[in-house]
Amino acid sequence: MSRVEENKLLKKNNLMNTAFQLFTSQGLAKTSISDIVERAGVAKGTFYLYFKDKYDLHEKLVIHQSEQLFQHALEQSGYQNAETSADKLIAIIDDILYQLQKNPLLLQFINKNLSWGVFRRAINKWEPDYPAIFEEILGTSPADRKTLEIEVYTILELVGSTCHSVILNSDPVGLDTYLPYLHRFIRAIMAGFAAG
Amino acid sequence: MSRVEENKLLKKNNLMNTAFQLFTSQGLAKTSISDIVERAGVAKGTFYLYFKDKYDLHEKLVIHQSEQLFQHALEQSGYQNAETSADKLIAIIDDILYQLQKNPLLLQFINKNLSWGVFRRAINKWEPDYPAIFEEILGTSPADRKTLEIEVYTILELVGSTCHSVILNSDPVGLDTYLPYLHRFIRAIMAGFAAG
Amino acid sequence: MSRVEENKLLKKNNLMNTAFQLFTSQGLAKTSISDIVERAGVAKGTFYLYFKDKYDLHEKLVIHQSEQLFQHALEQSGYQNAETSADKLIAIIDDILYQLQKNPLLLQFINKNLSWGVFRRAINKWEPDYPAIFEEILGTSPADRKTLEIEVYTILELVGSTCHSVILNSDPVGLDTYLPYLHRFIRAIMAGFAAG
Amino acid sequence: MSRVEENKLLKKNNLMNTAFQLFTSQGLAKTSISDIVERAGVAKGTFYLYFKDKYDLHEKLVIHQSEQLFQHALEQSGYQNAETSADKLIAIIDDILYQLQKNPLLLQFINKNLSWGVFRRAINKWEPDYPAIFEEILGTSPADRKTLEIEVYTILELVGSTCHSVILNSDPVGLDTYLPYLHRFIRAIMAGFAAG
DNA sequence: AATGAATGAGCTTTCATTCAT
DNA sequence: GATGAATGAAAGCTCATTCAT
Secondary structure: OOHHHHHHHHHHHHHHHHHHHHHHHHOOOOOOHHHHHHHHOOOHHHHHHHOOOHHHHHHHHHHHHHHHHHHHHHHHOOHHHOOOHHHHHHHHHHHHHHHHHHOHHHHHHHOOOOOHHHHHHHHHHHOOOHHHHHHHHHOOOHHHHHHHHHHHHHHHHHHHHHHHHHHHHOOOOOHHHHHHHHHHHHHHHHHHHHHO | OOHHHHHHHHHHHHHHHHHHHHHHHHOOOOOOHHHHHHHHOOOHHHHHHHOOOHHHHHHHHHHHHHHHHHHHHHHHOOHHHOOOHHHHHHHHHHHHHHHHHHOHHHHHHHOOOOOHHHHHHHHHHHOOOHHHHHHHHHOOOHHHHHHHHHHHHHHHHHHHHHHHHHHHHOOOOOHHHHHHHHHHHHHHHHHHHHHO | OOHHHHHHHHHHHHHHHHHHHHHHHHOOOOOOHHHHHHHHOOOHHHHHHHOOOHHHHHHHHHHHHHHHHHHHHHHHOOHHHOOOHHHHHHHHHHHHHHHHHHOHHHHHHHOOOOOHHHHHHHHHHHOOOHHHHHHHHHOOOHHHHHHHHHHHHHHHHHHHHHHHHHHHHOOOOOHHHHHHHHHHHHHHHHHHHHHO | OOHHHHHHHHHHHHHHHHHHHHHHHHOOOOOOHHHHHHHHOOOHHHHHHHOOOHHHHHHHHHHHHHHHHHHHHHHHOOHHHOOOHHHHHHHHHHHHHHHHHHOHHHHHHHOOOOOHHHHHHHHHHHOOOHHHHHHHHHOOOHHHHHHHHHHHHHHHHHHHHHHHHHHHHOOOOOHHHHHHHHHHHHHHHHHHHHHO
């Protein structure tokens, strides 16, 4: 990468990081482009060299952060060492929850945008042979992929939507209390599938 | 209610209905107070007689719509006739999903705001003796209320977050396909509790 | 007209007059809305209550000024007292040229926008029975109206385009020198028609 | 011309041609330097190597295009073969109108900028002995040159301003209908001179 | 000579809010 | 209570221009 290219990347990252701080601390609606560039220390015009508007930047940020989150989980959770499918999935989810608990700003930001679509994209980016990972985790033949997708989709949404309030507000209970329940739910859902 | 009182209520409802249409069709951020009053056919100043700002109006709208939704389910689902707890809960949830499917605008509006807190408030409004309804539905002693809350909280979040994409985008599958799975998940979760 | 209505008209006229001064002194392109409102002593938002943008204001100004110009000529030139058609037309044109010579800013503004279409509209506004005026000036039956239109169109364009440079720059000669020629041209054109 | 010189000329022509397209399609005011260089496929800085700003480029373009127009008329109209002065002038004008009719973009661009000054310059460029051409066309002694200039000036303005609307909008009539009238007007003007 | 990233002044436009009527 | 003209702060965005490469 040339010197110029490097500098561009730095500028872009600078803007994204600054925006992330502002979006999480004061929300998308109350953050103006002026706020972002002022804090990032660049000129207003520079913003428009990299992003169409603040919604464009926000979207790119959501995608980026989600991908980071999933990739970390796939790489660091050690799910490969777990025995059953349920254990593998739980290992991945626990890693994600662990990251979010450590980084509540990130949780607040991703909010309820943790989604199946982004997960699918993250897997693809990390390992293009996406059905293979599925098999590795869930130990099922590709023929049932649709059912698998429904299962993972459901669990993902369940995790994403329950943990927001649990981690950030301890409502109705805190994460420590909730986690055992969550594991049991996940096992229940997967067992249901197995039985079905 | 006096003639004047009635008129005020009409004006307020007019503004809320108009705002609902605009919020669902173009989003909260892109809807201005000017838009609302223009379409409602009242003067700008009038808005401020009833609401602090558009966020105030929005919040009132979310609460109102959610309460309507839950109340309809409690009154019309006939959950009392179902035998098991799971059947009762499923009856209530199916009624809610039926309403949302018939009214996608409402679903889009409530978005992922279908929440446990609102549900609790709706129950309270409908029947002040809120633990009693819990017992009626779930057949458990008040001592386990915390556990019950977790259970209902989880199922509610599960339903709210999965059905958004399923109903509006048929992603990953349509509601007809998804519903049997959802029922099985709910039963699995509840059976898990029973077993636990 | 109510007090409020009067005030609105005053505000609008104020903006138009101010804009006219700025457009003529520094051109449309170099005049910003900020310039206009600042000099007019009103808030920026007020501009948008009356005009879509500066081009909208400019267009309204051109139409307004042209109409004033023509109306003055129709009312003050005394063309009715002239004998021949050519004399009548020349009386009208001389009045217009007299106005423009006295008011070079106006000439500069209207620039080459003095047009047949605006003339037609001005006549209509002043006296709805527009063919009647034509007959009065040109003494011709309505059957030849198309030919009349061509004649007047040509003379109007001729006057409009030649006099700009003649009055403002005395190029190739000054108005005093040019006027006799112009009269001769007009008579020549009209005689040509009569002959044809 | 050296290789480098040639390259420079190519770049400059490239910019001018691109600008011409943009100016005619979207107007001077709405065309930015960014638009021009982007479409021309050169860097922004390059623009400033050849032009001061977009107005400079525009002016050069007007002059260039007008000169081309007049030169074509002087070289291709065959006016030398016409007998009378009026016929010669009409031959030249018809050639110009023919060019403009074939190329409405050019007409739109030159707009009402077809002017006596440019014409004079074009003649000078084409044939430095400019009074001689005048004599050739109009068959008059150099002593009356001022009168000649008035005559040509008038006819030029007449043609320029009437034909814009006639060719582009067929208003008040189309060119085919208008041309015979125009010829008669020109003859009438010239006869008036002769008589005067 | 050519580039194009960066600038930032300054433009247009929006819109919540006020207040005299 | 209801109105809506007026406000002006502040947003979004553009673009001519510069200058290190």
